[in-house]
Amino acid sequence: MKTIHKSYKYRIYPSETQAVLLAKHFGSCRFVFNRFLHTRKEQYAKDKTSLNYYDNAAALTELKKTADFEWLKEVNSQCLQASLKNLDTAYKHFFKQQNRFPHFKSKYDRQSFKVPQNVSLVGDKLVLPKFREGIKAKVHREMEGKILFATVLKSTTGKYYVSLTCEVAHSPHAKTGKSVGVDTGIKELAILSDGSSYENIKSLKTKLKRLKYVQRQLSKKQKGSAARHRQKRKLGVLHEKISNSRKDYLHKVSSEIVKNHDIISIEDLAVKNILKNHCLSQAMSDVSLGAFYAMLEYKAAWHERDFVKIDRFFPSSKSCSVCGWVKEDLTLSIRKWECAACGAHHERDVNAAKNILQEGIKILSGCGTQSDKKQKRDEALSLGKSATPEAHKSLAYG
Ligand SMILES: [Zn+2]
Numbered sequence: 001m002k003t004i005h006k007s008y009k010y011r012i013y014p015s016e017t018q019a020v021l022l023a024k025h026f027g028s029c030r031f032v033f034n035r036f037l038h039t040r041k042e043q044y045a046k047d048k049t050s051l052n053y054y055d056n057a058a059a060l061t062e063l064k065k066t067a068d069f070e071w072l073k074e075v076n077s078q079c080l081q082a083s084l085k086n087l088d089t090a091y092k093h094f095f096k097q098q099n100r101f102p103h104f105k106s107k108y109d110r111q112s113f114k115v116p117q118n119v120s121l122v123g124d125k126l127v128l129p130k131f132r133e134g135i136k137a138k139v140h141r142e143m144e145g146k147i148l149f150a151t152v153l154k155s156t157t158g159k160y161y162v163s164l165t166c167e168v169a170h171s172p173h174a175k176t177g178k179s180v181g182v183d184t185g186i187k188e189l190a191i192l193s194d195g196s197s198y199e200n201i202k203s204l205k206t207k208l209k210r211l212k213y214v215q216r217q218l219s220k221k222q223k224g225s226a227a228r229h230r231q232k233r234k235l236g237v238l239h240e241k242i243s244n245s246r247k248d249y250l251h252k253v254s255s256e257i258v259k260n261h262d263i264i265s266i267e268d269l270a271v272k273n274i275l276k277n278h279c280l281s282q283a284m285s286d287v288s289l290g291a292f293y294a295m296l297e298y299k300a301a302w303h304e305r306d307f308v309k310i311d312r313f314f315p316s317s318k319s320c321s322v323c324g325w326v327k328e329d330l331t332l333s334i335r336k337w338e339c340a341a342c343g344a345h346h347e348r349d350v351n352a353a354k355n356i357l358q359e360g361i362k363i364l365s366g367c368g369t370q371s372d373k374k375q376k377r378d379e380a381l382s383l384g385k386s387a388t389p390e391a392h393k394s395l396a397y398g
Contacts, residue, residue, distance in 0.1 A: 004170045004302050008143045009163045012126055012152075013136040019160075021075075021130060026111040026154060028075045029083040032060065034104045036087055053088040057081060076129045082114040082149075111154040119150040119164065126162055128152075137162065144168045157236040172303040179263035181357025182296075183316065183349050184289055190253060191349035193357040200288075201249045207242050214238055246288055254295035258303055265360020268311040269293055308360035320344055321354035 014022055036056045043051050060080060063069045072080065090102035120127045121143055125134025128150065145168030153161040181193035191197045214235050221228035257264060269289055293309075300307035318330045325341035335348050 001169050001171060003145075003167050005148070005165055006145065006168045007163050007165050008141070009161055010126070010137045010139055012160045012162050013138070014160055015136075018131060018135055022152065022154070022160065024071075025075045025079055025113045025130075025152070027107070028072055029079055029113040030105045030107065030111070032072070032080050032083045033087050036060070036084060037102055037104060040087075040091070053084055056084045056087070060084065076115065078116050078118075078129065079113045082116045086114065108156070110156055113152055115150040115152065117149070119147045121147070121164065126150075135160075135162075155236065155240060157233055157240060159240075170302060173259050175262055176260055178261045179357060179361065180257065180261040180265070181353040181355065181360060182257065182264065182266045183353040183356055184266075184292070185349060188349065189250075189288070189292065190257070191353050192257070193350065193353040195347070195350050197349070198253045201246055207238070207245075211235075211238055211242065247291065250288060250292045250295055254292060254299055257296060258299040258305055261305065263306045263308070263357075263360065263364065264296060264300055265308045265310065265357050265363075266293065266296065267316060267356055268309045306364055308363050310356060310359050310363065314355075314359060316352040316355040316359070317348055319351075319355050320346065321351050321358065 036051075036059070039056070039059070040051050043049060060072075064072045064077075087102060090099065093099035094101050115128050118129050121137065121139065122134060124137055124139055126137045127134045143164060143166060145166035148165045148167055150165070151163045153163065155161070183191045185191065187200060188197045189200045214231065218228065218231045218235055221231050297307055297309075299305075315326055318327050319325070320327070320339040320342060322344040323339060323342040325339055327337060327340070330337065330348075337346050337348065338344070339346065
C-alpha cells in the first residue's frame, strides 16, 4: 500500500477570544517574515553575503528576549519558525528561477500561518497549540489519514479556514485498458479523443458578468470611503464563490478522466500559451487550465497512470488523425473538415485530441518528438516572434 498527501480544507468559526489570538498569530508570522526578508536584503546590499534559515532562527531567538519584542512569545513559536522556513523556501525557489523575488506580506491580503506540529481534529473541533480548547470547525467531508501540518487562513472577506495536509494510505484504481488524448479550449474545458467532452463551468459566464459589474461599481466609489470598503468585500465574496465552484468542477472532471483511462496525453500549457491571444476570459481560463493540468498530473500519479505532456509545438488540429495529412489553411472558424488525402471527416477538436493521444503514445514508446525544455522554449518563442498576426492566430489553434 502506498501513501499520498491529501489536503482537506474546512471552514472554522473561532470565538471572539480565539479570533484575537489568531490575529496575533497572523500578525506575528507576517512580522517575522517581513522583518527577516528586510534583514536578508540589507545583508546582501551590505557585503553580498546571504543569510540562511539558521542565521534567521538564531536572530529570532535573540529578538524574543528583548523587551520590545516580548509580544512574539504570545504565539506558538513553531509557527514563527515555519514562517522563517517559508521565507527560506521563497528564496530557494527564486534562485531556482521557479518564482519571483519574495515580496513583503501585507495585512490587507489573505492572511495565513502554518502549524507544523501537534494538530488534531477532535469531532468538530480543530485543536492547535495555544488553542487546546479547540476551534469550532465545519467538517463537511471526512478526513482520512494522519495530519502532517495545518495552515490557518483568513480570507479578505473575513472568513477563517484551515487546510490540513494529511498522509493517506491509498490504493490505485484498477487498470481500464483505455487511453485518452485531451484537448482543452475556452468553450469546452476538455475534449476527449473518444469524442466526448466536458463543457466549461456553466454558471461562470453569468458570474463573470456580475464580477465585471461589481468591479466597475468599485471604481466609482471614493477611495477610503465606507461604501468602497463594502463594495470591495462584495467583490471578494464573488471571487471566492467563482473560485470554489470552479475548483469543485475541475476536481470532478479530472477525477473522472483519471479513473477511466490508463494513459492520459495532453499538450503542455506553456506551449499552447505562447501562441495565443490574451483577453479576460482567456486569462480566467488559463488559471483554470493550469489547475486542471496539475490535478490531472497528480491524480494520474496517485493511480499509477501514464501521464504524458507533449511539451513541444505540433499541429494537433491541422493534421488528419487518420493519415497524417496537414490541412495548412485550417482557420479557427472551421469546426468540421474533410481530409483531402483520405477523405476522413473530422470534428476539429476531437481530431486534435486524437492526434494528442497518438503523439503521447509515441512519446511513451520512446519514438515521439518530445524535445528538451530549452529547445522547446526557443522554438516556441521564435514561432511567436516571427509570425504575422494572422499566422499567429492560425498557429494558436494549430
Ligand atoms: Zn487523412
